[in-house]
Amino acid sequence: MITDAEMDYTGNETLKTCVDFHGHLCPGLVYGYRVAMEAMARLGLARAEDEETVLISENDSCAVDAFQVLLGTTLGKGNLILRDYGKNAYTVFDRNTGRALRFIRRKSYVYGGTVPEEYAVLEEKMNGGTATPEELKRQKYLKALDLLQSPFGDLYDTEEVAGPDMPPYAPLAPSLPCDCCGEMTMATRLVTSIDGKRCCRACAGKETKP
Numbered sequence: 001m002i003t004d005a006e007m008d009y010t011g012n013e014t015l016k017t018c019v020d021f022h023g024h025l026c027p028g029l030v031y032g033y034r035v036a037m038e039a040m041a042r043l044g045l046a047r048a049e050d051e052e053t054v055l056i057s058e059n060d061s062c063a064v065d066a067f068q069v070l071l072g073t074t075l076g077k078g079n080l081i082l083r084d085y086g087k088n089a090y091t092v093f094d095r096n097t098g099r100a101l102r103f104i105r106r107k108s109y110v111y112g113g114t115v116p117e118e119y120a121v122l123e124e125k126m127n128g129g130t131a132t133p134e135e136l137k138r139q140k141y142l143k144a145l146d147l148l149q150s151p152f153g154d155l156y157d158t159e160e161v162a163g164p165d166m167p168p169y170a171p172l173a174p175s176l177p178c179d180c181c182g183e184m185t186m187a188t189r190l191v192t193s194i195d196g197k198r199c200c201r202a203c204a205g206k207e208t209k210p
């Protein structure tokens with residue numbers, strides 16, 4: 001976690017907006033920031049008001065918050081789909097043009113290329129177990145800085161997804177009372193128990209526990 005005081009956001013209000021939403025500047029957030037900016041430029045996107053842009057994120061890291069801010073792909077609107085594979089990869093769909101781009105972090109990228117001397121010293125200290133908490137914080141800051149300064153093509157491979165299967169729109173469904181607790185529940189989220197009751201997942205979970 002890096003304090004705002006260290007970072008100069010002059011000329012980069014967009015990144016500042018992401019940091020304000022997320023709470024701190026970190027390498028994860030910068031990954032999301034770089035991919036979102038690249039996707040917007042390449043697909044000609046503005047921030048989505050509705051579901052015209054859809055994001056599939058293959059991880060649940062800090063990066064996701066930059067997408068929510070910049071692309072307008074949010075959990076609430078349903079145009080943020082999380083497939084938690086633990087991969088630094090993202091697919092951005094543009095419903096208006098039918099295009100989709102997938103970004104996957106390059107194996108060849110190593111941190112510190114744009115800030116080599118200081119980074120090398122800190123990494124040596126970290127590997128030797130002698131780095132102070134301040135030095136560890138500084139190293140994280142340099143990672144974020146390096147991600148900001150490196151050419152995008154060094155960080156990610158970008159592929160145009162041929163004939164992409166556009167994710168369906170977020171479903172709307174009526175609510176029905178749960179047969180177990182009686183609370184109103186989105187009908188598509190009710191599960192049928194062995195005795196034929198239609199229960200909410202919270203109740204269904206309880207029923208299977210000893």
Ligand SMILES: [Zn+2]
Nearest residue numbers: 026028029062
């Ligand atoms: Zn973070």
Ligand SMILES: [Zn+2]
Nearest residue numbers: 178181200203
């Ligand atoms: Zn229930």
